[in-house]
Amino acid sequence: MAIALLLHLLAATLWVGGMFFALAILRPATLTLEIPLRVGLWTHVLERFMVVVWVAVITLPVTGYWMIFSGFGGMTGLGHHIRFMEGVGWCMIVLFLVLYFRAFLPMRRMAKQLLIPETGLYIERIRKIVRINLILGLLTFAAAGAGRYW
Secondary structure (H helix, E strand, O other), X not given: OHHHHHHHHHHHHHHHHHHHHHHHHHHHHHOOOOHHXXXXXXXXXXXXXXXXXXXXXHHHXXXXXXXXXXXXXXXXXXXXXXXXXXXXXXXXXHHHHHHHHHHXXXXXXXXXXXXXXXXXXXXXXXXXXXXXXXXXXXXXXXXXXXXXXX
16 A cells, blocks of 8 residues: 555656746746747757656556545545545546647647647647646645545
């Protein structure tokens, strides 16, 4: 149970923390760059971050259900906060899959072809989905930290 919890917390922290860093720190810092440089930077950053998120997307459900079935005795009797985390987690995963296949992969293709305006449009789509997922991730952290007291 301790290993599952540790892996779960690490995966969630890296995913949500990465989204926060991208939106609150990196994005404002890149606004001073010329557009081709900004697009190149975002392409490289997102390529690396997608690997982290794929690991999180696999780790979170595996460790979550591991804890549910080995530590909490199964699905019956779970607290509302755990069911909330499960539901929001699946929403985040679905949004990530949409982001990856419908925005990131086309963005990367456009960037390799040096189609800067088109790449920028996909980066904007990614930003919107990341903003939603960041809010959902922060709500999930709130449920994890304080949910048992609700």
